[in-house]
Structures are given as C-alpha cells and as structure tokens.
Amino acid sequence: MRAYDPSKYEPAAVTVDIVALTIREGRLQVLLVERGEEPYLGRLALPGGFVRSHRDNKGRVRGETLDAAAARELAEETGLVPGHAALTRVHLEQLATYGAPDRDPRMRVFSVAYLAFAADMPDPVSGGDAAGAAWVPVERVKRLAFDHAEILADGLERVRAKLEYTPLATSFVGVEFTISELRGVYAAVWGVEPHAGNFHRKVLSTPGFVVDVGEVTERGGSKGGRRARLYRAGDATLLHPALLRPAAEATS
The missing domain is CATH 3.90.79.10 (Nucleoside Triphosphate Pyrophosphohydrolase)
Structure with missing residues (x-):
C-alpha cells in the first residue's frame, strides 16, 4: 500500500x-x-x-x-x-x-x-x-x-575547447587521414586557420595524437605532385602540450 x-x-x-x-x-x-x-x-x-x-x-x-x-x-x-x-x-x-x-x-x-x-x-x-x-x-x-x-x-x-586538449578532432575525419585534413577540422571548428607548418610540427610532436600508417595518398598533396602521408588516431586521451587556439583578434 x-x-x-x-x-x-x-x-x-x-x-x-x-x-x-x-x-x-x-x-x-x-x-x-x-x-x-x-x-x-x-x-x-x-x-x-x-x-x-x-x-x-x-x-x-x-x-x-x-x-x-x-x-x-x-x-x-x-x-x-x-x-x-x-x-x-x-x-x-x-x-x-x-x-x-x-x-x-x-x-x-x-x-x-x-x-x-x-x-x-x-x-x-x-x-x-x-x-x-x-x-x-x-x-x-x-x-x-x-x-x-x-x-x-x-x-x-x-x-x-576540447580540440585544444583532446584528440577529438580525429572524430571528424575518416579512419585514415592526412595532416592537412586534420588541420581543416581545426579551421572549421575554430573559425581560424592554423599556421600549416606550426600545426604539422605540433601534431607530430604530441605523444599519442596520431600514428603514421606507412602509406601515402594523392589526396591533400601539394600542387607539385608531392603525395601526403596517411595517419590514424593514436591512443592518447589528452594532448600534452595542448594545441591552443589562435587569438580571436587575429581574424577580426
């Protein structure tokens, strides 16, 4: 009752x-x-x-x-x-x-x-x-x-914010991707285009962020015909050091 x-x-x-x-x-x-x-x-x-x-x-x-x-x-x-x-x-x-x-x-x-x-x-x-x-x-x-x-x-x-300190960006690309494709995610989400050279260096120097799959693709390659390397998501859950957003003032 x-x-x-x-x-x-x-x-x-x-x-x-x-x-x-x-x-x-x-x-x-x-x-x-x-x-x-x-x-x-x-x-x-x-x-x-x-x-x-x-x-x-x-x-x-x-x-x-x-x-x-x-x-x-x-x-x-x-x-x-x-x-x-x-x-x-x-x-x-x-x-x-x-x-x-x-x-x-x-x-x-x-x-x-x-x-x-x-x-x-x-x-x-x-x-x-x-x-x-x-x-x-x-x-x-x-x-x-x-x-x-x-x-x-x-x-x-x-x-x-999570793109700064986690590998969340890899959820927006395919299983295998190029660094330029990953940079495109940051540009679309942040609304600011990261510097290509600095971004490439930071991604590859961040432990566990991406893993080189040992293959190349013409997708995203340079105009001179140079092919781009393919990567997949690594096992990192946090990025250290973080990939900080460019200052918003830079685009205003």
Whole structure:
C-alpha cells in the first residue's frame, strides 16, 4: 500500500536534446529539425525528444537510460538505425542539463543535452514529430525553438575547447587521414586557420595524437605532385602540450 499520494507531486518530464556536428564542404554544420507540431510549430530546433518510460505490472518505473534515449534520437534523425556501422564512429557525450522553469511552455521539462560528432554523417531524415531535417552551417543558424540557441552555443564552446586538449578532432575525419585534413577540422571548428607548418610540427610532436600508417595518398598533396602521408588516431586521451587556439583578434 502506498504511503504517499502521487497527485501531490508537481509533474515534470525529462528530454534529451542533441547537438550533432559534422564537417561538410569544409564548414562546421549542425543538425537541425523543423518542428512539426506546437509549441514552436515550424521553428528550427535541435533534434531531441522525451525520454521514454512506463510502469511495469508491479508499478515500478521502467524505460530508457539517458544515453539510450540520446542514441535513439540521433539514429532517428540521421537515418542510421542502431547497429549501423557508421554509428560506431560517432562520439557521443553529455553536455549539460537545462531546467529553467519556463524553458518549455507545456510543463516543467528538464533537458539533458548531448554532443555528437562524426565524419561523413549522411543526409538527415525527419523522424518523430519533425517536419524536416537538414545540416546547417553553424554561422547561418538564426532563431531556434525553446532554449536551443543557448544549448548550441554551449556545445560549440565545448567542442572548440576540447580540440585544444583532446584528440577529438580525429572524430571528424575518416579512419585514415592526412595532416592537412586534420588541420581543416581545426579551421572549421575554430573559425581560424592554423599556421600549416606550426600545426604539422605540433601534431607530430604530441605523444599519442596520431600514428603514421606507412602509406601515402594523392589526396591533400601539394600542387607539385608531392603525395601526403596517411595517419590514424593514436591512443592518447589528452594532448600534452595542448594545441591552443589562435587569438580571436587575429581574424577580426
């Protein structure tokens, strides 16, 4: 027998929202969906949705974990069903929790935001209550539904900072890549072009960052026909020394 009255407790819900990023045509792009229902009908938003839960026959709450809900939402919007090989290279991590009382006009909703990064993400498909989905260059993003502009800004700063001290940039390139392709990731994410020579030297002198696979490619080679060496991600989890961002003033 229950010793409490559930109706006396304020209702609340939990959602997950995904800041999914990839690089297309040399530009950092974010996955956005067009909302197909109220609130904010027709407004662009980050993909996401409510965490699924239910009660079993004994009244116990059962359902998805937060990580499972985030993976499901990402799969629905990218068209990559769970188990798809491309999903194995997606880097997914929690960003932050957002719980302003008025962030959702329907009820009190707490959102756990996630970051997802990957190379060569496919064209998106609209799933759930979305009317459409598209990859949008981050500099072109305007008004977003809910507090998603804040979530996106926080996600972008997290990514830009993590490129300094972790090998996260290797999540935006293929399994094998050239140093110039890796430098392109930093340029797209930071919005600043690193000095080619200094970048090449720093990457190769940072223990565990990249590993030479012993092969060369014409992809990314010089105009004179010189071919570029291929690398893969190393086993480092932190970069020491860090690759610091060029001063923002340099591009102003």
